[in-house]
Amino acid sequence: MTELIEKQEEILEQLWISKNEKNKSSVTYEVLGVQKNAEEISMLEKxxxxxKDDEKVWLTEDGNKKGEKVVRRHRLAERLLVDVIDVSGKEIHDTACKLEHYLKEGIEDKVCTLLGHPKTCPHGNKIPPGPCCNVDVKVGDKYVVPLSSLKFGQKGKIVFISGISDKNLQSLASMGILPGAKIVVKQTFPSYLFGIGNSEFAVDKTVADAVYVRIEKD
Incomplete structure (x- = not known):
């Protein structure tokens, strides 16, 4: 993606947030950090x-729809970074700004489904719903959940492991407990016992909370 397109999307994002969350229908060039004759402004108008006028810029109806999608991608990127990759601090926003430009339709919906259709970003801002959210409400799809929430006999596939120490992560990897592995729950108390292939493993709740599984549909 070119730098020009990224700048255009960042402007749309700023304008959408200003209009829909701050109740400001227009934004000055100064606030946007661009000149009124900037190439990205000309392209968006075209x-x-x-x-726009000599002082301010505002979204058209199509621009508002496009801006909403950009905001959705950014906030999903933040959730992905925090919930899966365990990024924190200033890195969340800065990295999400780069990642959002690559989460196009199709990919963004898969990320949204993977995360369980989150309602808000890590900062508490609403994530605009996408088509996948509406579909899943209708058909009642199951999402990615911690191993600890599965019941006896349920099956699934490990999607990611997050929130545990490197030592524990390496220990799980050495046993073959990795993303992509298919599991079946054989016990939930006093420890979580599950099978992978012909092997069985028992883990405590801390580890079971960190292993995220996509439940296999009946």
Missing amino acids: EGLIE
């Missing part, structure tokens, strides 16, 4: 996504 594409029918914004309108």
Whole structure:
């Protein structure tokens, strides 16, 4: 993706947040950090996504729809970084700004489904729902959940492991407890016993909370 397109998307994101969350229908060039004759502004106007005058810029109806998608991708990227990759601090926003530009339709919906259709970003801001959220509400799809929430006999596939020490992570990897492995729950108390292939493993709740599984549908 070119730097110009990234700048355009960042402007749309700023304008959408200003309009829909701060109740400000227009934003000055100064606040946007661009000149009124900047190439990215001209391109957005040409594409029918914004309108402008000598002082301010505002979204068209199409621009508002596009801006909502950009905001959705950014906030999903933040959730992915925090919930799966365990990123924290200032890195969350900065990395999400780069990652969001690559979460196109199809990919963003898969990320959303993977995360269980989160309602808010790590900062508490609402994540605009996408088509996948509406579909899953209708058909009642099951999402990715911690191993600790599975019941006896349930099957699934490990999707990711997050929130445990490197030592524990290495220990799980050495036993073949890795993303992609198919499991079946054989016991939930006093420890979590599950099978992978012909092997069985027992883990405590801390580890079971860190192993995320996509439940196999009946």
